[in-house]
Amino acid sequence: MLSDEARKKIDREIAKYPPEHRRSAVMAALAIAQEEKGWLSTETMEYVARYLGMPPVAVYEVATFYGMYDLKPVGRYKLTLCTCLPCGLQGALEAADHLRARLGIDFGETTPDGRFTLKEGECMGACASAPVLLVNNKRMHDFMSKDRLDRLLEELK
Amino acid sequence: MLKVEIDGREIEVPHGTTVMEAANRLGLYIPHFCYHRKLSIAANCRMCLVEIEKAPKPMPACATPVTDGMKVKTASPLAKQAQAAVMEFLLINHPLDCPICDQGGECQLQDLAVGYGPSASRYTEEKRVVLAKDLGPLVAAEEMSRCIQCTRCVRFGEEIAGVMELGMIGRGEHAEIVAFVGRAVESELSGNMIDLCPVGALTSKPFRYRARTWELSRRRSISPHDSVGANLVVQVKHNRVMRVLPLENEAVNECWLADRDRFSYEALEAPDRLTVPLVREGGAWREASWEEALARAAEGLRGGFGVLASPHATLEELFLAARLAAAPGCAGDFRLRRADFGGDALREGIPWLGLPIAELTALDRVLVVGAFLRKDQPLLAHRLRQAARRGAEIHVLHSVDDDWAMPVRGKRIVAPSALAAALPAFGEALAGGKNAAILLGNFAEQHPQAAALHAAAQALADATGARLGFLGEAANSVGGYLAGFPANGGLPAALAKDAFLLLNVEPPYDMADPQGAMAAIGRARFTVSLAMFRTDLGDVQLPIAPFTETAGAFVNTEGRLQSFHAAVRPAGEARPGWKVLRMLGTLLGLPGFEFASVEEVREACLAGRDVAALLSNRIAGAPPVAAAPAGIERIADVPIYFADPLVRRAPSLQKTRDARPPRAWMNARLMKALGVQEGARVRVRQGSGEALLAAALDERLPDDCVRIAAAHPTTAGLGPMFGTVALEPVAMRQVA
Numbered sequence: 026m027l028s029d030e031a032r033k034k035i036d037r038e039i040a041k042y043p044p045e046h047r048r049s050a051v052m053a054a055l056a057i058a059q060e061e062k063g064w065l066s067t068e069t070m071e072y073v074a075r076y077l078g079m080p081p082v083a084v085y086e087v088a089t090f091y092g093m094y095d096l097k098p099v100g101r102y103k104l105t106l107c108t109c110l111p112c113g114l115q116g117a118l119e120a121a122d123h124l125r126a127r128l129g130i131d132f133g134e135t136t137p138d139g140r141f142t143l144k145e146g147e148c149m150g151a152c153a154s155a156p157v158l159l160v161n162n163k164r165m166h167d168f169m170s171k172d173r174l175d176r177l178l179e180e181l182k
Numbered sequence: 183m184l185k186v187e188i189d190g191r192e193i194e195v196p197h198g199t200t201v202m203e204a205a206n207r208l209g210l211y212i213p214h215f216c217y218h219r220k221l222s223i224a225a226n227c228r229m230c231l232v233e234i235e236k237a238p239k240p241m242p243a244c245a246t247p248v249t250d251g252m253k254v255k256t257a258s259p260l261a262k263q264a265q266a267a268v269m270e271f272l273l274i275n276h277p278l279d280c281p282i283c284d285q286g287g288e289c290q291l292q293d294l295a296v297g298y299g300p301s302a303s304r305y306t307e308e309k310r311v312v313l314a315k316d317l318g319p320l321v322a323a324e325e326m327s328r329c330i331q332c333t334r335c336v337r338f339g340e341e342i343a344g345v346m347e348l349g350m351i352g353r354g355e356h357a358e359i360v361a362f363v364g365r366a367v368e369s370e371l372s373g374n375m376i377d378l379c380p381v382g383a384l385t386s387k388p389f390r391y392r393a394r395t396w397e398l399s400r401r402r403s404i405s406p407h408d409s410v411g412a413n414l415v416v417q418v419k420h421n422r423v424m425r426v427l428p429l430e431n432e433a434v435n436e437c438w439l440a441d442r443d444r445f446s447y448e449a450l451e452a453p454d455r456l457t458v459p460l461v462r463e464g465g466a467w468r469e470a471s472w473e474e475a476l477a478r479a480a481e482g483l484r485g486g487f488g489v490l491a492s493p494h495a496t497l498e499e500l501f502l503a504a505r506l507a508a509a510p511g512c513a514g515d516f517r518l519r520r521a522d523f524g525g526d527a528l529r530e531g532i533p534w535l536g537l538p539i540a541e542l543t544a545l546d547r548v549l550v551v552g553a554f555l556r557k558d559q560p561l562l563a564h565r566l567r568q569a570a571r572r573g574a575e576i577h578v579l580h581s582v583d584d585d586w587a588m589p590v591r592g593k594r595i596v597a598p599s600a601l602a603a604a605l606p607a608f609g610e611a612l613a614g615g616k617n618a619a620i621l622l623g624n625f626a627e628q629h630p631q632a633a634a635l636h637a638a639a640q641a642l643a644d645a646t647g648a649r650l651g652f653l654g655e656a657a658n659s660v661g662g663y664l665a666g667f668p669a670n671g672g673l674p675a676a677l678a679k680d681a682f683l684l685l686n687v688e689p690p691y692d693m694a695d696p697q698g699a700m701a702a703i704g705r706a707r708f709t710v711s712l713a714m715f716r717t718d719l720g721d722v723q724l725p726i727a728p729f730t731e732t733a734g735a736f737v738n739t740e741g742r743l744q745s746f747h748a749a750v751r752p753a754g755e756a757r758p759g760w761k762v763l764r765m766l767g768t769l770l771g772l773p774g775f776e777f778a779s780v781e782e783v784r785e786a787c788l789a790g791r792d793v794a795a796l797l798s799n800r801i802a803g804a805p806p807v808a809a810a811p812a813g814i815e816r817i818a819d820v821p822i823y824f825a826d827p828l829v830r831r832a833p834s835l836q837k838t839r840d841a842r843p844p845r846a847w848m849n850a851r852l853m854k855a856l857g858v859q860e861g862a863r864v865r866v867r868q869g870s871g872e873a874l875l876a877a878a879l880d881e882r883l884p885d886d887c888v889r890i891a892a893a894h895p896t897t898a899g900l901g902p903m904f905g906t907v908a909l910e911p912v913a914m915r916q917v918a
Contacts, residue, residue, distance in 0.1 A: 067363040080340075082349035082362040089351035 026072040031061045035076065048079040051087050055094055064095040092146055093162045100135045102181050105146035105159040106169070112148075117156035120169045121145075127178060140182075188254040201243040201254055202230060212256050213265060213294050215272075215380045216332035217244035220437065221341055227272070227332050229294065231264040232256045240264040262298075269299040272330050275310045275355075276381070278303060283328065285382030288395040291330065312358045317348075318366030319837035320373055320441055322387040323359070329383035331357055335375040342438065343369040344567050344587025359383070368839045369587075370560045370822060373444040377427065377437070388448055388834045389425045393417075401749035402429055404736050405443040406494045406729040407826060409654025410435060410539065410561045411738030412443045416730055416749040423447045423730050423750060433540050434742065440560035441838075442822055442829055447730065449831035450753070454716045456725040457754025467723070472755065476762075479722045480769035482708030483683060486511025488676030489669070490518055490699075492686035493656035494826045495759060496734025497665055497743070498780050499726075500658060501787035502763035503685050504666030509772050513675035516662035518687060519624075519655065519694045519820065519892075521902060523672050524805045525633035531798025532663040533636075535739040536651025537619065543568045547615030547648070549577045549608050551639060552601055553623020556586045557822040557840065559653050562739075563588070577611050579604055580625065581817045582847075582889055583882035597884045598817060598904055599810035602631060605638045609646055618648035624655050624820065628694060630808075630904045637804035650799045654739030656826070661737035664796065665787055681708040683766075685759065686726070688717065688827055690898035697871045697901045712762055715827055725756035728828065732758035733780045741797045745784065813906035814852070816868065817889040824893040844891035845878040846909065851885055853877060856909055863912040866890060869901035874912065 027035075038053035054073050059065050065088050074081040088094045092105065106124065108117050121132075124143055128136055132145040151157045154167030158177075166177055183194045188205050195204045200223070205212050215227040225245035232243045235253035240261060243254075255261055273295060280286045312326040333350055336359065340346045347367045351360050361367060367375070376386045398417040403426075405412040412435035417425040426447045428439040459475030460467045470478070489507035491500055493516045500516055507514025517523075542548075542565035556563040567588040570576050578586070578593035579601060592611055596604045612618045620639050629635055643650040654660065673694075676682075682703055693699040703709055709720030714728045726732075731752040735745035752758070760783055767775030777783045823829045823841040835841060846864050848856075858864055858877045866873045866888070873896055883889060892903045900907070 071362075080346035080349075080362075081365075082360070083346055085360070085362055086349040086351055090353050 026069065027058060027061055031057050032076075039077070047077045048083070051077055051079065051084060052091070055084070055088055059094060064098045092144070098135070099142040100139050102140060103142045103144060103161050105144040105162070107146045107149050107155070107157050107159075109148040111152035112156040115155035116170070120156050120158070120171070120174060123171050123174055127174070184248050184250045184252075186248045186250075186252045186254065189256055195248055199248050201232060201234070201241070201246045201248055201252075204248050205243060205254070205256060210256060212243045213298055214244060215290060215294075215330060216334060218334055218337075218378060221334060221337045221378075224333050224337065227330065228268045229265060229272070229298075231261060231268060233258045233261040233264075265298045266300065269295060270304070273299060273303060274305050275327070276330060277309065277325075277327055283325065283382040284385045284390050285328075285379075286394070289382060290380035310355060315360055316366065317361055317384075318368065318372070318839075319834045320387055320445060321367050321375055322385045322390055323383065324385070324390075326358060326383055328381045329359055330381055331359070332380060333359075334378040334380070335359060335384055338375055338378055339367075339369065341571070342374070342564060342567075343371045344564075345369055347372075348375070366839075370441055370557060370840065371438060371564065373441045374428075374438050386425065388445055393419045393424045398424055401747065403729060403746045403749055404657070404744045405439070406657045406736065407442050407446065407829065408440065408559050408561070409535075409656060409659050409739035410559060411657060411736050411742065411744050412439050412561060413744070414439070414443065416447070418749050421750045423450055433538065434738065434744075435561055438561060438564065441835065442560070442825075445834050446828045446832045448833055448835075449828040450728060450730060452715065452831035454831070455753055456713055456716045456723055457756055458725060459755065460716070460723040462721045472757070475722055475724055476765050476769060479710040479724065480766060482710060482721055483681055483766070483770060485681070486679060487681035487683055487708070488512070488679035489514025489683045489685065490673075490676060490687045490689070490693075491516040491662070491667065492692065492826070493517065493658050493662055494828075495658060495686050496729070496732065497658060497661040497737060497787055498734050498783040499685060499759040499763060500662050500665035500667065501783055502760055502767060502775065503683070504662075504669050505774055506683065506763065506767055506770070506772065507669035507676070508666060509770070513670035513672065513679060514683075515668045515673035515676055516658070516665075517627075517655075517668070517673060518692050519628045519903065520632065520673065521628060521630040521694045521904060522632040523668070523674065525636055525801055526668060526672065528633065528801045528803050528805070529636075529798070530800040530802060532660055532741075532796050533652045533799055534660050534741050534797040535654065536621075536649045536799050537740070539565060539738075539740045542566055542619075543572070545569050545615075545617050545619050546574045547577070547612050547618035548574060549579065549612055549618075549620045549642075549648070550653075551579045551605065551620065551622050551635065552626030552629060553580065553621065553653055554582075554584065554625060554819050555623060555653070556584065558624050558655075558820070558825075559739075560822075562653055575611065575615070577608055579608065580623075581884060581887060582819070582880070595882060595884055597810065597815050597887050598625075598629060599631075599808075599815060600884075601626070601629065602635050602638045602807045605635070605642050609642060612642065612646040612648045615648070618646060619651060620648050621651050621653055623653045627652060627655060628818075628903055630902070631805075633801070633805045634807045636801050638807075640799070640801055641804070652739070652799065657736045657738070660739060660741055660797070661735070661743075664737055664793065677702045680706050682706055682710070682720070684709065684711040684713065684720070685763075686713055686827065687711075688713075688715075688830075689719065690895070691824065691830070691893040692826070695902040696892070696898050697869050712759060713827070714756070715831065724762050725752075725754065726759040726762055727752040727756045731756065732760070734758075734760070735784055737793065741793050743788075743793060811906045813886075814909055815887045816900075816903070816905055816907045817883070817887050818892040818903035819889065820893045821891050824891070830893075844875060844894050844897050846875040847878045847880040847883060847889035848887070848909075849881055849883045849885065850879060852888065852909075853879065856911055858911045865910050865912050866897075866900065867908040867910075868905065871899035871901060873897050873900055
């Protein structure tokens with residue numbers, strides 16, 4: 026299911042907790058699995074559950090609670106736009122409309138060419154730079170005016 | 183001790199008590215949904231907010247520990263305002279259509295909304311919609327929009343059933359209760375989630391929309407299935423049993439029921455209920471009057487007969503059946519799935535659990551020998567699970583390695599013939615405990631070397647200071663001894679007779695050796711069957727009443743005698759079993775059958791004896807352990823939903839995973855030796871019978887063993903539950 030390398034990474038995470046609390050590594054394990062597989066399928070979650078000795082539904086709870094886990098395949102670039110209050114007051118809703126129009130997709134959808142997925146995110150703790158946007162869970166972009174959004178899309182094309 | 187004042191009343195409580203518990207002790211009610219005294223504290227419904235002096239804001243009573251001198255107000259303006267606000271939030275997304283909800287009339291949310299909510303909603307926006315889930319044949323999750331996310335069902339799974347099958351996915355407004363993708367709820371305790379759900383989200387599939395709670399009258403009863411004797415509330419409408427719920431009894435079943443106890447009532451209306459006496463005439467069955475049928479039965483039984491009585495029969499039925507069996511020329515027994523009766527001459531009393539059920543939770547070392555614990559006694563498994571959660575070490579000696587949904591410290595899985603020899607290995611594990619017990623399960627009691635196992639377990643118990651107990655096969659496993667069984671030589675003697683009286687027994691499914699029993703009945707000159715359901719065996723069938731239609735008593739595995747009355751009138755012309763047996767005794771001219779009431783029978787049975795004084799698990803002497811048989815050993819379980827005539831006919835239980843038809847389970851080495859793949863057909867031969875079963879892989883089985891369940895039509899042709907079998911693969915062509 027997962028590569029030796031991924032399993033080694035998960036083992037490192039498990040080692041951070043007392044042996045009877047293997048399941049504490051579930052968030053890290055899901056992140057590692059997602060990195061390798063691109064998204065979290067039912068089978069992947071079941072595998073992680075077995076690996077950590079916990080009920081599959083408990084893994085499912087965690088995977089659905091946090092926005093960074095993808096339970097459906099996503100495009101090459103996943104754009105997560107914060108629409109919480111501070112970002113919303115600073116123009117996140119306009120930014121969302123702009124992205125929808127430019128990409129032709131709504132939140133939770135992927136462009137037909139498999140390049141972009143648009144997601145609605147919650148506060149990322151960078152309200153001073155609102156509105157903010159996250160690319161592939163890793164790269165944060167701030168002050169997302171229409172211009173800067175266009176430039177970002179060009180760069181990612 | 184801490185002093186706390188709640189609503190102006192003072193009480194002293196120990197450290198660690200919550201405000202909710204202290205209030206309950208004072209008899210004060212604080213509204214709540216997620217709080218349940220048997221479950222962990224979640225404090226997520228917020229309904230129990232109360233005012234606590236010097237606290238800046240209302241606090242949840244269920245999660246706030248009492249401190250010394252604390253002053254609590256549960257109904258002050260601040261508390262009431264907080265409770266009303268929570269109620270308003272809870273009702274925002276809850277459908278306000280109680281008249282079409284199955285829970286209407288017995289809904290905590292409905293009741294508390296009347297007490298603490300406003301009379302009209304201020305909310306005009308759209309409500310959230312949550313899609314229905316399919317959780318299997320017992321628990322309906324059709325209206326999940328009604329869920330208020332109290333997570334009682336989730337915590338029940340984790341903490342009581344031992345398997346977390348439901349979880350809450352998503353977050354905030356998108357949170358919902360689900361099973362893992364594509365799975366159902368399969369726990370044998372799943373029905374309790376229906377009771378726990380404070381709203382109409384989880385409801386009973388068999389009962390849904392069949393009656394309203396206020397139309398039902400309630401009768402107390404006792405479960406006739408396992409040895410726990412769970413206390414029941416049988417709910418009745420128009421002389422029909424509509425539903426069965428638990429009756430709380432801390433000493434026995436607490437507030438829980440196994441699904442078997444809860445849903446077996448469906449069998450009461452099975453299409454093959456026997457409702458009139460039948461006599462065989464010229465090979466065909468004909469309806470007859472009671473006079474005729476009884477006269478035929480008495481005439482046929484004259485000259486001696488064997489009595490085979492179900493351990494699920496009431497104490498009074500068993501007492502009168504044993505009295506018949508004690509007559510000259512007769513014999514009888516109620517331990518129909520037993521193979522070894524060598525212990526009868528050696529035991530010093532009636533085998534029992536060895537300690538009260540409630541004390542199981544306090545054990546710190548437990549060795550369970552030969553038990554399908556989780557399926558045979560689900561509520562005893564729950565008690566041991568709670569013990570394990572508190573740190574008790576559970577050890578298992580068995581021939582299969584089923585998941586018991588509890589932490590097991592040590593286990594040895596050996597062939598049935600090697601069980602007795604493996605016992606001493608647990609000495610060290612048990613010796614470390616202050617409160618240890620060795621519990622022998624159904625498999626150990628049905629074992630062909632049961633007496634040797636008993637003696638070996640006693641030796642180990644004596645050496646380690648552990649208590650010794652038997653989990654008990656059925657509702658009246660202790661009661662049957664009390665009633666006077668075994669009589670005149672017990673089961674072997676009874677089976678050697680040429681006429682039979684069957685009391686609630688279906689020989690193909692309820693006997694240790696169905697092949698042998700069927701052959702004996704086939705040879706017999708006469709057989710009368712007192713039963714709830716029709717059979718094709720014998721010459722006369724007399725309809726008797728199931729537990730819901732008769733008065734009686736069961737003595738559970740801890741020796742507790744629990745009596746009950748009929749909840750409904752008998753179906754058709756069925757009569758209480760004790761009355762039928764009384765008539766038979768009188769017609770046969772036997773003395774001692776003049777009873778006017780079921781209470782008189784019970785008094786005669788007990789004869790002023792103290793039940794507790796008769797219980798003993800001591801065995802004098804140790805029968806030798808026989809050598810292991812050569813060949814492939816059969817391991818036979820009695821699956822939970824095939825164990826007695828009622829559950830076999832309960833349609834909803836029969837749709838569960840536990841009711842799947844038997845397969846021939848074996849490990850990979852045996853599969854390879856036979857040259858079969860998983861799913862391939864194998865022919866199982868035992869004695870003169872055979873069965874065609876699908877091979878299935880269970881890597882945890884011991885070598886040269888095959889697990890083939892008993893009590894099912896596909897395996898009823900086989901011989902004894904233990905012993906050797908011959909296996910051979912079947913070519914695909916032959917199957918078609």
